[in-house]
Amino acid sequence: MSVNEAVAGSGDQSPRPGLAHGWTRGPAAGDASVLARTDVRSGGHRAGYPIHMLVVGDDSRHIAAPVTRDLAHAFPGLCLDRVDGIDDMGAYEASLRPGDHVLMGLVTSEVPNIDALIDHAATIAPLEHVQWVVVTDESEHRDLTHCMQSGALSSVLKAPWTVPLLAGQAYSTMVRYLSGCGYSQRQIRALIADPPPFAVQGPLLEGLDRDEREVVMELLAGVERVLGQRPRLIVPEGTQLVTQGEPVGAVYLVLDGQVSLHRDSSRGEVLAHLATSGPLIGLVSLARAEEAFFTGVTTSDATVVRLTTEQLQIVISEDPSIGGTLTALAIRSLTRRLMRAEDLHLENAMLAEDLEAQKEALAATLEDLRATRAELVERARFAMLGELSAGIAHELNNPVTALVRAAKHLHEDVDSVLASPATASSREAMARALTVPPRSTSVERALMKELLPVVGDRTLARRLVRAGVQGADGARALAQVPGGIDAYEAGARLGGSLRSVLAAGDRVIELTQSLKGYARPDAEDLKPVDVREGIDDVLRLTAHRVRGIRIECDYEDVP
Numbered sequence: 351m352s353v354n355e356a357v358a359g360s361g362d363q364s365p366r367p368g369l370a371h372g373w374t375r376g377p378a379a380g381d382a383s384v385l386a387r388t389d390v391r392s393g394g395h396r397a398g399y400p401i402h403m404l405v406v407g408d409d410s411r412h413i414a415a416p417v418t419r420d421l422a423h424a425f426p427g428l429c430l431d432r433v434d435g436i437d438d439m440g441a442y443e444a445s446l447r448p449g450d451h452v453l454m455g456l457v458t459s460e461v462p463n464i465d466a467l468i469d470h471a472a473t474i475a476p477l478e479h480v481q482w483v484v485v486t487d488e489s490e491h492r493d494l495t496h497c498m499q500s501g502a503l504s505s506v507l508k509a510p511w512t513v514p515l516l517a518g519q520a521y522s523t524m525v526r527y528l529s530g531c532g533y534s535q536r537q538i539r540a541l542i543a544d545p546p547p548f549a550v551q552g553p554l555l556e557g558l559d560r561d562e563r564e565v566v567m568e569l570l571a572g573v574e575r576v577l578g579q580r581p582r583l584i585v586p587e588g589t590q591l592v593t594q595g596e597p598v599g600a601v602y603l604v605l606d607g608q609v610s611l612h613r614d615s616s617r618g619e620v621l622a623h624l625a626t627s628g629p630l631i632g633l634v635s636l637a638r639a640e641e642a643f644f645t646g647v648t649t650s651d652a653t654v655v656r657l658t659t660e661q662l663q664i665v666i667s668e669d670p671s672i673g674g675t676l677t678a679l680a681i682r683s684l685t686r687r688l689m690r691a692e693d694l695h696l697e698n699a700m701l702a703e704d705l706e707a708q709k710e711a712l713a714a715t716l717e718d719l720r721a722t723r724a725e726l727v728e729r730a731r732f733a734m735l736g737e738l739s740a741g742i743a744h745e746l747n748n749p750v751t752a753l754v755r756a757a758k759h760l761h762e763d764v765d766s767v768l769a770s771p772a773t774a775s776s777r778e779a780m781a782r783a784l785t786v787p788p789r790s791t792s793v794e795r796a797l798m799k800e801l802l803p804v805v806g807d808r809t810l811a812r813r814l815v816r817a818g819v820q821g822a823d824g825a826r827a828l829a830q831v832p833g834g835i836d837a838y839e840a841g842a843r844l845g846g847s848l849r850s851v852l853a854a855g856d857r858v859i860e861l862t863q864s865l866k867g868y869a870r871p872d873a874e875d876l877k878p879v880d881v882r883e884g885i886d887d888v889l890r891l892t893a894h895r896v897r898g899i900r901i902e903c904d905y906e907d908v909p
Contacts, residue, residue: 372512374416381415388418388432390445399429400449407458408434413509414458417485424517424546436467443474452476453524459486468497481523485509518550565679566629572672576665580655587650592632592642600658602631607652611644630683753855791902
């Protein structure tokens with residue numbers, strides 16, 4: 351047996367709560383019977399009533415029993431079920447039959463954690479999408495956050511409650527649930543009947559859900575009931591109804607045609623609204639006694655009715671119901687404008703993001719262009735350098751080749767001049783200076799030790815070593831010939847000079863070949879060289895830069 355039957359048989363003959371009774375009666379003598387008969391664990395479900403409401407609360411604060419009783423009075427065609435708390439939800443799920451439907455849940459502040467209960471209920475198939483009404487005797491709650499965010503919370507009522515409000519909230523919650531399931535209004539009424547006559551129902555303002563043209567004509571009819579027939583003003587396209595920054599003397603009710611709203615800015619006139627202007631022009635500025643925020647201009651031939659502040663005041667004071675219609679029409683117009691403004695804000699944000707992305711892409715492209723330009727400039731420089739190198743190589747190669755050829759001829763001529771026996775030592779010194787590889791410092795030091803006892807003079811020994819004398823025998827032979835040492839040194843210097851000229855010429859030729867190779871990179875890149883000779887030649891050519899510096903050379907025997 352359900353609470354509906356329990357109330358009927360409890361002997362309580364007091365009138366059922368209604369709009370005239372207002373507040374709930376609170377705890378009553380029959381509450382114990384109500385609790386027992388609606389407890390799913392003991393009383394079961396009301397036979398033949400597949401549409402259910404679930405109340406969760408143990409009545410420890412005297413909330414669950416009165417609220418269950420009041421709901422039973424308001425909805426006699428439904429089955430009221432009650433459980434104490436979250437621990438009973440499993441038993442409740444098991445008690446439901448295949449054809450049963452739970453349309454609404456109500457939880458009281460007698461449950462310690464309402465969020466936890468509603469989250470748990472969402473895991474039970476028959477309760478997964480149910481919305482919940484919370485009835486509480488507490489002044490604040492911290493356990494409703496998740497159900498608010500998930501959309502499971504329908505409303506919150508404070509205990510004690512008024513029965514009309516409780517019934518109205520319960521009925522609206524069930525209607526929203528069934529509408530979400532795809533039921534039509536006719537099917538909903540067939541399941542849960544019409545709302546109780548005392549339940550608070552209806553929209554906040556009449557007219558918000560009706561056709562705008564119908565509301566406009568209703569407003570005009572109400573105005574004309576008070577003021578009499580109002581003349582229709584037919585104006586051509588381009589007529590300025592209100593001007594930005596100017597006082598607004600009247601409201602324009604647009605019966606036919608369109609009006610655009612513009613606003614001046616530092617960059618010119620900006621169109622703010624066209625299709626979203628609405629049928630009321632100038633109401634907000636007029637009501638607030640402010641200057642017009644927009645400039646309103648007709649974009650086609652239009653039919654309007656002009657109403658001053660005084661006329662509107664007379665109409666509303668004579669027929670207050672017209673105020674509701676006027677408010678509904680204003681809300682619709684302003685809502686449309688606000689939505690358009692939000693759309694523009696989003697569009698601007700998206701355009702700003704796109705602009706920033708394009709800016710970054712352009713910056714990257716510009717950087718690439720700069721890098722490409724630098725690379726092209728560098729290539730052009732290298733190309734010019736290649737041409738210049740080829741020209742320099744060509745200009746240097748011929749004279750240097752001639753210089754090397756002349757040095758070789760000079761060597762041959764000097765060699766012929768020194769071919770006599772009298773100059774044999776000079777010839778030998780020249781040939782040795784031209785051809786013998788350089789000696790290391792340690793070899794020269796050992797040779798000086800060998801020559802010093804023979805010549806008896808360290809300076810002379812050093813001169814002989816530098817001239818290329820090979821050993822003590824050679825030094826003795828030179829010392830025995832008058833002027834022999836000087837002639838030998840002269841030949842060595844002559845050979846060294848020729849060797850320097852030839853080395854310098856060969857080096858210049860190599861440089862010109864390198865320049866040609868740069869200008870023509872398909873030439874041979876690698877060839878064998880004698881590193882020892884290269885080092886010695888460099889030291890000889892740069893001797894003027896290392897004066898006063900002692901350089902020791904230690905060469906390995908290499909092929």
